[in-house]
Structures are given as structure tokens and as C-alpha cells.
Amino acid sequence: MALFRWGHSWDAFHDLEREVDRLLQSVNLSLSFQGLRFGRQYPPVNLYELPTEYLITAELPGVKSEELELTIANGVLSMTGRHISPEGAAEERFRRQERPRGVWQRSISLPDRVKSDNLSAEFVNGILKIHLPKADEVKPRQIPVAFGT
Amino acid sequence: MSNELTQTAKNGNTLAPHPPVERHVFTPPIDIYETDKGLILRADLPGVSLDTLELQVQDNKLTLFGRMEQSVPDNARLLHQEYEVGDFLRSFILSDEVDHQHIAAKLINGVLEVVLPKADKPEPRRIQVQTT
Numbered sequence: 001m002a003l004f005r006w007g008h009s010w011d012a013f014h015d016l017e018r019e020v021d022r023l024l025q026s027v028n029l030s031l032s033f034q035g036l037r038f039g040r041q042y043p044p045v046n047l048y049e050l051p052t053e054y055l056i057t058a059e060l061p062g063v064k065s066e067e068l069e070l071t072i073a074n075g076v077l078s079m080t081g082r083h084i085s086p087e088g089a090a091e092e093r094f095r096r097q098e099r100p101r102g103v104w105q106r107s108i109s110l111p112d113r114v115k116s117d118n119l120s121a122e123f124v125n126g127i128l129k130i131h132l133p134k135a136d137e138v139k140p141r142q143i144p145v146a147f148g149t
Numbered sequence: 150m151s152n153e154l155t156q157t158a159k160n161g162n163t164l165a166p167h168p169p170v171e172r173h174v175f176t177p178p179i180d181i182y183e184t185d186k187g188l189i190l191r192a193d194l195p196g197v198s199l200d201t202l203e204l205q206v207q208d209n210k211l212t213l214f215g216r217m218e219q220s221v222p223d224n225a226r227l228l229h230q231e232y233e234v235g236d237f238l239r240s241f242i243l244s245d246e247v248d249h250q251h252i253a254a255k256l257i258n259g260v261l262e263v264v265l266p267k268a269d270k271p272e273p274r275r276i277q278v279q280t281t
Contacts, residue, residue: 044231048221055221059232061193061259089182089189098178099193111228126195126259127220 042104043079043128047111054114054132058106061126062099070130072116077108077130113137173235177215187247187266194237195259196220202261204254211252212240213261 048055058079060068068081083101113135121130177192194202196217203214215237243249248268255262 041231045229046221046227046231047229048225049228050222050225054228055225057220059195059259061195062191062257064258089184093183094180095183095188096179096181099180099191100178123258124220125198125218126193129220 041106042100043106045106045108047108049111053134054111056108056128056130056132058128058130059126060123060128063123063126063128065123068128070119070121072110072114072119075110075113077110077132078105079107079128080105173233174238175235176239177213177237179239187264190241190261190263190265192237192239192261192263193259194256194261196234197237197256197259197261199256202256204261204263206243206249206252209243209245209249210240211243211263211265212238213263214238215261 043058043060045056045058048057056077060081062083063081067084068079071078071080080103082103083099110132114132115135118133119130121128123129177194179193180189180191182189192213194213194215194217197215198218201216201218203212205212205214217234217236219234243265246267247265251266253264
């Protein structure tokens with residue numbers, strides 16, 4: 001069972017990835033629940049480019065806006081948050097515990113200059129979407145060429 | 150959701166109709182814990198909305214199927230990928246302790262919470278023994 005599958009664009013890495021999966025499974029790590037494997041960063045993020053902005057999406061089911069802190073400095077976006085275990089549920093009452101818990105922190109280097117003042121974020125069905133508008137200088141700019149007389 | 154359930158029934162109870170494009174099927178991580186009233190099940194289903202979630206109890210099997218929706222515009226170009234869009238599927242066998250008729254569920258921020266109440270144990274009944 002592969003713990004994680006890369007997309008088709010990563011075919012070149014597929015064999016390596018499978019090999020790493022196999023190695024990790026043979027080590028029989030205790031932390032091996034689906035989608036979150038030792039050494040993998042949490043939360044998993046995707047990065048997209050649009051004509052006027054970059055878009056980061058992160059899988060953060062159950063996280064509320066007030067449990068999340070986003071900061072941006074020197075082209076690095078930092079996300080910090082915590083998964084709160086349900087109230088009134090003592091540890092010994094759990095029959096299964098697979099969902100991630102505790103404090104997490106993740107930093108992402110941004111690919112280009114962004115307008116850090118205009119950063120906006122929203123939660124949609126447990127997916128965090130961070131909109132990072134591109135700074136003006138990275139947009140293509142026409143340079144007028146003057147003819148000398 | 151009711152439409153989808155009807156459709157499911159027409160398709161001969163297959164929860165996952167074959168989509169035109171191959172989609173990944175993931176097993177969502179779950180928590181199950183006991184309360185005084187019964188069991189609470191929570192499943193992480195990021196990207197799943199009420200419209201794309203099916204929850205079904207058949208006999209003693211509880212099945213959840215959630216379809217993750219692509220939440221980015223069509224013209225977005227993928228630069229880096231760590232998770233894929235796909236479907237969530239997981240089934241559970243319910244014990245007799247669970248009151249099947251009163252299972253309730255809600256979906257909040259991509260987390261499904263299913264309340265499985267304890268079934269009332271029938272009162273002991275005295276059986277009159279007759280002599281002939």
C-alpha cells in the first residue's frame with residue numbers, strides 16, 4: 001500500500017517515492033497514519049499561479065480561523081496552528097485516534113515577490129486558501145524605446 | 150444530497166459511480182470516542198461539502214463517501230503539489246449497541262461528526278411459568 005501517491009507530473013520521482021515508502025514501512029514507524037508520514041510536512045499544501053496572484057491551498061480540516069496564525073516576512077509565509085481535541089473526551093475514552101493533533105507550524109518560501117500587505121485568506125470546507133497578489137514589478141511591463149535623432 | 154441518494158439507489162447501490170477521469174480514493178483518518186450517551190465518530194474530509202457527501206447505513210454497515218471538490222479556478226497553473234483531489238471512502242461495522250435509527254451527523258469545516266447513540270437495552274421481562 002502506497003502511503004502517498006504523486007501526481008502524473010512527478011513520474012520521474014515515482015520509483016524513488018515508492019522505494020522510500022517501502023523503506024519507511026519496513027522500519028515500521030509508529031507514526032504512519034494515512035497521509036501523514038514521518039518527515040512529511042503538515043499540513044500538505046498545493047501552490048498555484050494565476051495571472052494576478054499566487055494561490056496556496058492547505059488541507060486543514062476542523063481548524064477554525066481563530067486557531068490559525070499567518071505571518072509573512074522576507075518572502076517566507078509562516079502558518080502556525082493547533083488541533084484541539086474534543087472537549088469532554090478523556091484519553092481513555094478513545095477507541096481510535098488517527099486524526100492529527102497538537103501544535104503544528106509550517107513555513108513556505110514564496111516563489112516571487114508578492115504584495116504582503118494585500119494577503120488574504122479564507123477557509124472553505126476545511127481547505128485554507130491564501131491569496132497572494134503579485135507585486136507590480138513581476139508583472140510584464142512595456143518599456144518604451146525612444147529613437148535617437 | 151437526497152438526489153444523490155436516490156441516484157445511488159438506482160445504480161444498484163454502488164456508492165462510487167465510475168467517474169470519467171480516474172480519481173484517487175483516500176481513506177480518511179478518524180477518531181472514535183465514547184461518551185455517556187454513545188459513540189462519536191469524527192472523520193477528516195477536507196474539501197467535501199454537504200452536496201458531495203453521502204452517509205449510508207445498510208444492515209449493520211455505516212459507509213461514508215465524500216467527493217472532494219477542486220477549489221481553484223480553471224486557469225490556475227499548478228507549481229507545487231503535496232495533496233491530490235480525490236474521493237474519501239470508509240466503512241464501519243456497527244455493533245448491536247448502536248441505535249441505528251437515531252444516528253445523526255453534521256459536517257463542519259471539512260470534519261464529519263457522526264453521533265452513534267447507545268441502543269436502549271430492553272427491560273428484563275418476567276416469564277410466567279405455568280404448571281399443568
